[in-house]
Amino acid sequence: MKFNMNLVGLVLLVGGFVVSLFSVVSRSFDEGALSQNAGDGKKVVQLMHWSLEPGFREAMQDVMDEYNALPHVKEANVELRQLDITERVYAQVLNVHAVSGTAPDICGRGGPDKGAIAQGAGIAQYFDSLGDAGLEPNPYNAPQYLPEGLDPELADALSNGPWRDTLIDGMQASYVLELQDFYAVPTSFVGSVKIFYNENLFADAKALLVEAMQQSPQPSWYRDLVWDRTGDAETGYVVDTPELRAWVLNDEVPETLGRLMMVCEAIWQIGKQTGNDQLVPIAGSSYSDTMFAERYAVPFTSTLAESMNYDGDTWVSGSEAWLSWMAGRWSFEDPAHAAYFDCLREICKQFPPGFLGLDREQARRRFVTAQAGMIATGAWDAKSLFDAAQGTVVTEDNPLLPSEIATEFRGLPHKNHRFGVKIMGFPLPGPDERWHDHITHPASDAQANGSGQFMISQRSPNKAWALDFLRYLTSYSVNVEFNRRAERLPMVIGGLPKAELAAFIPNPEGLASGDRTNPYDTQAGNLRTQYLGQFKNFLSGDLDYDEFVRFVEDAAHDERTGAKRVMYDVWQRQRDQVRSVEALIAVQSARELLQQQPDAANKVIQGTRQSAMLFNATRLKQFWDQEFPGEPFPEY
Known part of the structure; x- marks a missing residue:
């Protein structure tokens, strides 16, 4: 053989x-990280997470030290310890130890890439429900723990309201629909994604634009920025107007996408003039490419989404997107959709070559070493970017060493200063700019949820202490200070972030974030995988738009794995969900009748409402019959 x-x-x-x-x-x-008891008889309560960004671990340790010093905690000989696991193996560690019953008492919860075991109905096998606890007041929000001078109405809500209602999102991020219950506690608010920019490099770029605009004749690279629609393909971004010239001459940052693209081109020119072939406008990577796609999807495609939203909610699902595509309600040739892709491709041209092979850390390193003018990310990266680029303020706790030099920056001495960092939003195309005719309104951040979620292991011998610590961590005074130290947004109502993070506070104005074409929604299954693969190939320039459309449409037409298979798979999941909800109603009804559990009646009502909304898993078939009367629903 x-x-x-x-x-x-x-x-x-x-x-x-x-x-x-x-x-x-x-x-x-x-x-001793995964063991639950120390050798001296101390009860060790472990908290496991993957947040290795500078500031988070230190802030968490400060909170743990303060908690460990509380009289009732010391008397019980309890100690909180944290275990930080690298993001790359976190899912494996969580899955293995949850199944084996050796998971830490408190475990971080994220998306499927952070542990499939903590998703869907399966979470109940390994982690405790926190729904009942969320209905009780948080004892660490009692009046004696709140700061003086707090608004009386806010103080009353914190002290007497349900713990769940003292958190900005009402713990919705941890709500498991299949179980009608909450399984984690968020500790920070996600906020919105923004663009961090190098203000020194932006100033140099504006100066170069002024110089180029005033030259006669103007250099070709500057003339190429003017929007030209006369050829087979559009080029340039802006119309040469008095308003544009006035902006070039002032020191304002770009407030429109066309002007941002002008700054990008100026940064390319700075790299050429200085012989720096590493300098790029945007520190793009495989981590951030879809951030731009997400921010611009709603403005470009919301008009198309109106014809896809069969159920009238605030989210176009994958099944709705592909059903409406099969029915001819929209196509990839629609001008708005083609303009959206054209815009994304132009933005990705400002990324480093081969950006799909670069990870998050490589992009951050490029930005903080002044090899990029911008980087897109969230508040979770703010501290590392600010500290690495701007340096840290010299204080008694952070003294200047003999080998270091202090730099005056914004009125304070800084050590290790490189350049100033500021934050801006994602600008939309302005009037007299390319793509402006295709956009509507920006997306709202109103649907933002909490992050830094933590679950309690079902087999933990220290459940009461784990719950007590999570209450302490999400109390008003502690949570505000914790997130200030971690450079994140507070999760508790009424909490204010540090001034430099105010830009990340979600803006509720705009259209719903799901009001867009969404063919790569998670409902789309295997077709989503194929779509995203070709989408990234398009963004990187490996495919042109026509090639992308051909690949995706061929995949969607495939009888075995295409759009029809999406319909069947979604219907099957909805049917399973109906069965889970019906079983849940039966269990809660028994708890209400036989055990007189106070929360059971409300859960029966919630389950019944959810069952009614699912229409016994017939809605998708109704939508199919509406589009294809007489044609049988796909079966596999």
């Missing part, structure tokens, strides 16, 4: 992964 060498490679690969994972976990055990 011929020996298969590929099998050897597979065995070595799997073996290497197992050894690496064992090494990480073993080291954690050696350090």
Whole structure:
């Protein structure tokens, strides 16, 4: 029999992964990280997370130290400890230890890439429900814990209202629809994604634009910025108007997309003139490419979304997008959709070559070393970007070492100062600019939810203490200070962030974030995977738009894995969801009748309402019959 060498490679690969994972976990055990009791009889309550950004671990440790020093905690010989796991293996560590019953007492919860075991109905097998606890007041919001001078109405809501209602999103981020319950507590607010920019480089770019505009004749690169629609393909971005010239001459940052593209081109020219071939306008990466796509999807495609939203809610699902596509309600050739893709491609041209091979850390490093003019990210990266670029203020706690030099910056001495950082939003195309005729309104941030979610392990021997700490962490005074130290937005109502993070406070104005074409929604299954793969190839320039459309439409027409399969798979999931809700109603009804549990009646009502909204999993079939009367619904 011929020996298969590929099998050897597979065995070595799997073996290497197992050894690496064992090494990480073993080291954690050696350090007492995953054990629940210390050798001196102390009750150790472990909190595991993957947030390794500068500031978060330190802020969490400060809170733990303060909690450990509380009299009732010291008397009980309890100690909170944190275990930070790298993002790359967090899902494996969580899944393995949850199944084996050795998970830390408190575990961070994220999306499917942070542990599929914490998603959907399966979460109830390994983690405790927090719905009942959320209905009780938070004892750490009692009047004696609140700062003096707090608004009386706010103080009353914090002290006497349900714990859940003291958090900005009402714990909605942790609500598991299939179980009609809450399974995690958020500790920070997500906020909105913004653009961080190098104000020194922007000033240099504006100066170069002034110089180019005033030259006679103007350099070709500047003339190429003028919007030209006469050829087969549009070029340039702006119309040369008095208003544009006035903006070039002032020191204002770009408030329109066309002007932002002018700054991008000026940064390219600075790189050429200085011989710096590493300098790029935007520190793009595989992490941030879809951030631009998300921010511009609603303005460009909301008019198309009106014809897709069969159920009239605030979100166009994957099944709605592909059903309406099959019915001819929209197409990839629609001018608004083509303009959206054209805009994204022009933006991605400002990224480094090969940006899909770059990760988040590489993009941050490029920005803080002044090799990029901008980077798109959220408040979670703010501290690391500010500290690395602007340096830190010299204080008694952060003294200047003999080998260091202080730089005066914004009125204060800073060490390790490189350049100033400011924050701006994602500008839309303005009047007299390319793409302006295709946009409507920006997306609203009103649907933003909490982040930094933490669950309590079902097999934890310290559940009461784990719950007590989460209450402490999300109390008004503690949560505000924790997020200030971590450079994030507070999760508790009434909490204000640090001044420099105010830009990340969600803006509720605009259209719903789901008011867009959404063919890559998670409902789309295998078709979503194919779509995203070709989408990234288009953004990187490996495909033109016609090639992208051909690949995607071929995939959608595939009888086995295409758009029709999306219909069947979504219907099947909805049917399973109906069964889960009906089982939940039966269980809660029994709890109400036989055990007189006070929360059961409300859960029966919630379940009944959800069951009614699901229409016994018939809605998608009704929409199908509406579009294709007489044609049988797809079956596999």
